[in-house]
Amino acid sequence: MFWTLAGLFVISLVLLIFSIMKTSQAAKKEHEQIDMMHISTMKEINALQDSVRNLELDLEVVIEASGFQLSSEERIFMREVLDLYKRSYSIENIAELKQVPVSEIEQIVAPYQQVKDGGRKVAVEN
Template sequence: MEWTLAGLFVLSAVLLFISIIKTSHAAKVEHNEVNQIHISTMKEINAIQDSIRNIGLDIEVVIKETGIQLSSEEQVFMREVLDLYKRNYSIESIAGMKQVPESQIEQMLAPYQNVAVEGGNAAHAN
């Protein structure tokens, strides 16, 4: 009986030791996976930041080359108006939101509006 209890105690100690080793190994593997995901995410973030920086520099070059003089407030206003227009808001609703005349919004959006080709549509209608 004593040998059986001693054997069971030794067996339980061995199983506990094996369990601790396996748990430790699994934790290390999981930690490495988390590190790899973190590294890849940071690489993606850095790439996006580089792209944003390049876009900003491109815009600055285009503004300097074209000679457009807009204040930062005017740029923000123009960006907001163009964003609303690209999201299919009507010129009337944009003018109402921004509390400016519709003619001003139309003038601002004129270069960005799609010009429909009526002749091409009529020719293919028959």
């Protein structure tokens, strides 16, 4: 009876040690996968930051080359207006939201408007 209990105790101890080793190996593999995901995410973030930095530099070069100077408030205002326009807000709604005259919004979005009703204008003029 004693030898049976001792044998079972030794077997359970061996199985416990084996289980701990397998668990630590699995944890190491999972940790390595997490590290690899973190590294790839950081590389993507760095690439995006480089792209944004390059776009900012390109914007500065274009602004300097064109000689067209805007204050930061004017630039933000134009960006917001164009964003609303690109999201299909009407010019009247944009003017109402920004509390400016419709003519000012029309001047800002004029270069970005697509000719939609060209055929109708010709028919009406004739």
